[in-house]
Structure formats: structure tokens, C-alpha cells
Amino acid sequence: MDQPAYRRVVVKLSGEYLAGSQSFGIDQPTIDRIAGDLTAARALGAEIAVVVGGGNIFRGVEVSSRGVSRPTGDTMGMLATVMNCLALEAALERRGQSARALSSFVMPEVCELFTRRAAHKYLAENRIVLLAGGTGNPYFTTDTTAVLRAAEIGAQAVLKATNVDGVYSADPKKDPSAKRFERLSHSQALEGGYKVMDATAFALARETSLPIIVFSIAEPDSIGAILRGTGRGTIVAS
Numbered sequence: 001m002d003q004p005a006y007r008r009v010v011v012k013l014s015g016e017y018l019a020g021s022q023s024f025g026i027d028q029p030t031i032d033r034i035a036g037d038l039t040a041a042r043a044l045g046a047e048i049a050v051v052v053g054g055g056n057i058f059r060g061v062e063v064s065s066r067g068v069s070r071p072t073g074d075t076m077g078m079l080a081t082v083m084n085c086l087a088l089e090a091a092l093e094r095r096g097q098s099a100r101a102l103s104s105f106v107m108p109e110v111c112e113l114f115t116r117r118a119a120h121k122y123l124a125e126n127r128i129v130l131l132a133g134g135t136g137n138p139y140f141t142t143d144t145t146a147v148l149r150a151a152e153i154g155a156q157a158v159l160k161a162t163n164v165d166g167v168y169s170a171d172p173k174k175d176p177s178a179k180r181f182e183r184l185s186h187s188q189a190l191e192g193g194y195k196v197m198d199a200t201a202f203a204l205a206r207e208t209s210l211p212i213i214v215f216s217i218a219e220p221d222s223i224g225a226i227l228r229g230t231g232r233g234t235i236v237a238s
């Protein structure tokens, strides 16, 4: 079999997408299908860590608009990512793909604390590593977490698996005439202010020379397709 395009990747999995057709929570068929895609992608030979979002359960900004302080709301959002990771860990293990959740928070009864050493060890053991709890700090996002962890563990790319098939000149859900980019530099992504990822994530990726590939997780096997070099997505790279 050909080598995958990247030896080690961090997949950023949209929390919002996990709700499926519901507006809240975890849709079991959706998470099972994603677990299947991750298992197939792992079988291509790439080491895979996954940063899972939490927007299907909580977003700090939304809670804070209802009177909870932003840091508290963000902490609730980060805890939501832990629940998503546990659901994904169970879905992966059910299909026989070994997985380990590592959290940015100390919660020994739930899962191990994230350390680079633990991540390296589990990746080398062919497990899929699930990174829970965001960065552990308020005012950040799981997109930024994905870039941060990718830099820390020496991943070669961040694969942003989301609900849109690339970066567009404007939000394609609001502007049907928006044009899709095949490729952008980090600086162009930052200057364009494209809301598909936050500026902190793009800036850290530029500083650490990490490519980001934005693609749709709605397409079955899209993670594998990106690793085989046949997927459709926008590459943001220097």
C-alpha cells in the first residue's frame, strides 16, 4: 500500500457535526460512522490524534450571553468536549480500534492527563488518541487546540473535518456566490478573516509551519481520502 500523505496528523472533529440532524447532543449513527472513517484512516498507516469540539453541547460564548461568566461558560464548553471524546472512544473500541482519551484537565477517574509522552506512547501503539478538554484555558477554541497539539506532538498536518468542503471567499451558507479556494497561504487566510477557523488557530499554524486542510466530514471516508491525497478540501499552508 502507498504511504499516507502524512505520517502523523491531528484531526479536528466538529462538535456541532456530532449532533447529526438534531440540534443538540450526540447522534449515535453519526458518531459510529465517524468512528468507522477514523478506523479506516488509521488502517492506511497514519498515526491519528483527534481533537473533538463541543459545540453540539455547549459553547462558552452562548452561555455567557445568558449571564454565566465567560470563563465559566468556556469551562462548560471544554467539559462538553470530554463527553464527546468518551462517546467517540467507546464507538472506536466497539469496532475493535483501540483508542485512548487524554484530557487537558486532571480527572483521573475519567481519563489520563494529556502529556506529550503519553500521546507519543499511545500513537506508537497504533491507538487513536482523543484529545479532550480543549487547551484547558478559556477564550480559546478547539481549532486552536488542534494546531497547538499538532505542533506539540510533531504532527505533519491538521485535518479540520467540518460541515463545509473548504474555505470560501465568504460564508457559503449565507452567500451562494462564494468561491471555494483550492489553496491559501496562512497569511491569506488570516488577512481574509475567513470565519471557518479562528485567527488564533491560523496564526499559530503560520508560526509553526503547519498545513491545515479544511474538508467536509459529511462525505463518507473523507479522512481517508485526504490521507490518500485524493480528497476535496482547501489546503492552508505556507
Ligand SMILES: Nc1ncnc2c1ncn2[C@@H]1O[C@H](COP(=O)(O)OP(=O)(O)O)[C@@H](O)[C@H]1O
Pocket (backbone or CB within 6 Å): 013, 014, 015, 016, 017, 053, 055, 161, 162, 163, 164, 166, 167, 168, 169, 170, 171, 172, 173, 194, 195, 196, 197
Ligand atoms: N469563508 C468561509 N469559508 C467556509 N466556511 C465558512 C466561512 N465563513 C464562515 N464559514 C462557516 O464556518 C462553519 C465551520 O466552522 P465552525 O462552525 O467553527 O465549525 P466546527 O464545528 O467544525 O468547528 C461552516 O458551517 C461555514 O458555514
Ligand SMILES: O=c1ccn([C@@H]2O[C@H](COP(=O)(O)OP(=O)(O)O)[C@@H](O)[C@H]2O)c(=O)[nH]1
Pocket (backbone or CB within 6 Å): 013, 014, 015, 016, 017, 052, 053, 054, 055, 056, 058, 059, 060, 061, 073, 074, 075, 076, 077, 078, 080, 081, 133, 134, 135, 136, 137, 138, 139, 140, 141, 142, 143, 145
Ligand atoms: O481551549 C479551549 C477549547 C474550547 N473551549 C470552549 O469549548 C467550546 C466548544 O469548543 P468549540 O466551539 O471549538 O467546538 P466546535 O466548534 O468544534 O463544536 C468553545 O465554544 C469554548 O467555550 C475553551 O474555552 N477553550
